Amino acid sequence: MRFVLHRLAAAALVVFGTVTLIFAALYLLPGDPAVLVAGENATEESIARIRELLGTDRPFWAQYADYLAGLAQGDLGMSFATQEPVTVRLWAQFPSTIALTLFASVVAMVAGVLLGIVAAVNRGGWIDHAIQSVMLFFTSMPSFWLGILLILLFSVTLQWLPAIGSGSFAQLILPMACLGLVASGRLMRMVRNSVLDVLDEQFVVTARAKGMPHRLVLFRHVLRNALIPVVTLLGILVGELLSGAVVVETLFARQGIGRLLVDAVGVKDIPVIQGAVLLASISFVLINLLVDLSYSVIDPRVRAEG
């Protein structure tokens, strides 16, 4: 329990730090949001009025304090650009990004873990080499380029899958494969190395020596121990997938928080940028919290020490 509380406190601190950092960065960045909101033909007078309306004429600390006060009440403010509540704009886009990130991590996990195990078990054989080369190909490829290739193959040539839009599961397949496969390469290598390490451990040799079936050794002893470093990587991976979503959402013409963020940065829509970053950092911290907690399930030693 203390372990969980400790972790939660740390997580809150990370989110707070991120929010503060982004706020400061946006404040320091050149460009007056009021000028952008006011548009091309604005007079000095109307710009001043908008500045007042947006509250960007006040000193940094006042704006920051106001923002935190709003945040404490769950109020993320109004979008500078569209005058809609930020929460409305975020919730319109977030489910699509969540779906993409989750399914992409499933692709990454299934491909990475399975192929990692297969490669490790066939260490040095042709299967191992084949898997490693294919995965190297995916890892080194920018998601953008892989996406175009997937579209050309599955959408244009074979005409199996839609290339654009978000909504149906069919529309999710290519983007999630694109994002997931790029990420799966590193996961595969991690799993392979970690399985190989465990395979050389004394207790595995012992288990085999006492005549335990090969498959049972692998699942009961090897995988459970090999999984711990992999789970750690998974936490980082979700963060990578979230940031990768920016590119993939644009390429596949999907809705999503990534596109919203790019758009908001362009017009310096500070409340929306803040909201999107807040949401992303909370998701990231939450995933990593789950990862930390899952150690104690996978590995009782963590519980004992915690």
Add this chain to the structure above:
Amino acid sequence: MITRRHATALLGAPFIIPARAFAQGPAATPRPGGELVFGLDGAAVASFILDPHDSGFAPHNRVFRSIYDSLVVLKPDQSVGPWLATSWEIAPDRKSYTFKLRTDVTFHDGTKFDAEAVKVNLDRVARRTGRPLTAQIDIGPYEGTDVLAPDTVRVRLSEPFTPLLRSLSKTTLGIISPAALAKHGDAIAQNPIGSGPFRFVSLVQGVEIKLERNPDYRWAPQGAAHQGPAHLERLTFKNVPEESTRVAAVQSRQVHAADGIPPQNVVSLKSNPSFRVLEKELLNLNYTLYLNSRKTPWDDEEIRQAFRLSLDLDAAVRVIYLGTTPRAWAPLSPSIFASAEKQLAGSWKPDLERAKQILDAKGWKPGARGIREKDGKRLTVSFADTQGNREKRLDVIQFIRRQIARSGFDLSIDSQPNATYRQKLTDGDFDLSGASQFAPDPDVLSRLHLPDGRTPASVAKTDDAEISQWLRDGQREGDVEKREELYVNVQRKLVEKVLAIPVYVLLYTIATTDQVQGLTIDTHGFPEFHGAWLKG
């Protein structure tokens, strides 16, 4: 005997004949119904602004034409013809325009279009309270509108403003239902209600816009390819910002048509009988490069000359656009009234040696890595940019970078988010930048080159008494020929003094599957879906 066909061949085929015009045989009967899905080159924006008065963004304006009608229409010969206004009279002092209006037009919400609607719309565009709208500049010195009768309005100006009629033909001055404006205010951008051939159904921000046929539509302008309600039952715009995805979506028939087709695909789609490519010049202030004439050394005309003499734009445009789009000589695209394209074609040639001589004479001596230096300062050119490789513009800049390196310029690309970019332009913290602006009237030049007619973030910093005078006279001049001469003078001087370096003429491109018929591009260069239909 020379037949007409021979004559055409001898004359070098002065008409551009649609590649597939012959293959279609006799005109097929349009089939009503169905949904046309259009892949829009809408950039990675997360919000659609469907308020015609409040978006100068071309992709949004391509949607407006289906929802909103205008008072007048721009005809292919660049003259203005009747639409919601059936006729008009210009007062002798040219400070007021009296329009007779159609009386049979209703908005999508069932309310009637009348003189009051015109007044509400124009007053809104000119509003002095709240946030100024982007279309404000289109109505110039607007003073007010008087409702003379339900079908008659008088638009008053504080001084003559000749661009007004052409401005009124723009999508940006589309007429919105006053009832809807009263109800939604500026949120009309998400609840658009006009009188156009299609009415709004729903939108998913940044992703798609769904429209359906307006069954009551009977007021297409004279000379339109189709009269009466649209053939299509539904029209859906999907925003597909990435060009390769957009093309793939057409090729795999996930959309019926898409715009913003990159040159390499224009070439290949044209040769494939399953697809068609529509192309039309966008009435545009061409994509033009501007040296910051307020900053040293660019305030020196000879240095600007040296920069331009180092450029081979013919080669740049040919290589980057694969011969799909012409190189521009004049600031205004060739079809706009008063474009000086003919007068300026071939007006200068690249001359590397001359460029080097000028730079030598001005004390810029070759230094490390061939980059010229003077008083310890290097001859660097910072190209400010915010739009990325839209229309392959950064590819052009990269090409130019290598060209000008030969005479000792060192160009770097300074890519910034929009806010920072505009701040840099306002502060004059850049050497070179580029821009284009769609417009039907040559007065668009004053938005860049008239010091009190442009925004502080303008990319052009021209400040020339003669040019300013010509531009002001052009706004007031009523005589067509005199007006043309004024703008030709402006363009001549801009090019002569290297205050503008036009690069290419943008052809607006649409690729369609062979299922799509009757899709057209209007005189402005925007798509028209009113007469479009789908083959069974």
